[in-house]
Amino acid sequence: MSGGVTTARERRARRAEERATAFSLMRNLALREIRAEYKRTVLGRVWSLLNPVAQIAIFSLVFGLLLRLPVPTGTNSEIHFFPLWIGIGVITWAYVSGSISGGMSSLLANQGLLTKVYFERSVLVVSSIVANTTTYLTELVVLVLITALIGGPAVLLYVPLLVPLLALTIAFVIGLSLMLSVALVYFRDLQHLWAIFTQIWMYASGVMFPVALVQQAQDQLASEGVLVDGQPLPLVTIFELNPTERILAAFRNIIYDYAVPSLDTWLYIGVWAFGLLVIGTLVFRRFSRNVVEEL
Template sequence: MSSASELFARRELLWNLTLRELRGRYKRSLLGWGWSLLNPIAFMIVYTFAFSIVLDANPSPGDPSGLSSYAFFLLCGLLPWTFFNVSVTEAMGSVVTNGALVRKVAFPREHLVIATIIAGLFTLAVELTVLSAALIVFGNMVLPWLPLVIVTTFLVAIFATGLGLGLAAANVYFRDMTYLWGILVQVWFFTTPIVYTPELVERELADYPTLVRIYNDLPMAVVVRIYRNLLYDLRMPRLIDYGLLSAYALVALAFGWWLFDRLEGRFAEEL
């Protein structure tokens, strides 16, 4: 495993890998980066119809913003989730996909994982810029809260990097990881209050306060809650939520780094 100083020294390589990832993401696509906006919009339309119109699962107005919009409520949670899902999925396959490069060239292998996360951050930045502009047009002045959005995004990126490192290393040895992650991430999505309000689950589990606490403190539930506090409600998130997210991020990074270090030695032979 490369040291932090070596990673920094090879930052030009990391930047080139990131640019390659960005160029290849929408290569030969007519809409190009437009897909980064159209995908969440398409999901927004489908889920708005299913949950807001058919099931009438509309959220309460933002407190204290007063904003009442299922579409904005959904996007404030969907965008960070999409960044996390896509980044970890791409990171997991990054070493296997670049097998020829790993076998022939000596370089910090973790750059392959980190490059996918940074590329995902560029996409998320575009999406959050458009969402913020739309929120301002509808009267939600999010500008004072954007610095905290950036801090939150940085913590989510660290969390995704840790998972990406661990899964990328495991995927070299066990190719079933791709299929297992696909199942896990679907379960994770629907157990996170993205398309529905957390109050629906809290009411169903009212007799089980411990389960409610665990549900609300799951990593991506904390992430979604912080983003909605900042962008939808226009209020300061709980400090304990930032403490939880920081802990999740650091534990994931430490474990992912350790696992990558343990398994990296035989990457070339396994690929």
């Protein structure tokens, strides 16, 4: 029996050592990516803020000034400022799409390392997302400070809600990235297909326009007689089925509206996040065994 106990203890110690090694490797890879992103640039990490600011300025000019899209008013904050509203969407969408793209290509980008030493393959995917999350946290802090200047410091009362929301978003991103990373190893065309899909997904997520505009289009089509079984086309329902639309809406609820996202929003995001994380982990474990041979 003592031999069995010793063996069990050795297995637990070995698993603990493997977890510690994986965590250390993930941290080092994430730090390497963070340091290398803006290496040898004059402005350094400032570029992580200038890039989204330029996008926000362009989208605000096109959609806010030229197209005159309706500007939502903050529910509790009473903020009425299109650049801030669209800025939350642009920065959050850039984080989600950028993290998925980075995680998806992480195995291919590190194929030299994969062929030399053995380690838990998922570390590459997670470390890429961790590095991207660090940049996003900096941008979130800037967004909150700008919001506090425009709408008042009451936004700070809702900032703690960003922690569980960001955790769910990270789980969503990791789960999808795990599946896509192994799929890309076997099907290289996926990278080009994903670039096209991401463009469509961005507009379907309401980055540049509010759900009220979709409702307006639905009502307009209904008034013109475009119906399904005598009912208006369910454009709003289809629009809100998109999990990233819910994620962006939740971030806007907290930062722009000074409000708590509804319970159904939390549940919907949570189901998607945990569902994708479980499925992504299972798929990755099943198909990552032969990635070195495929590379």
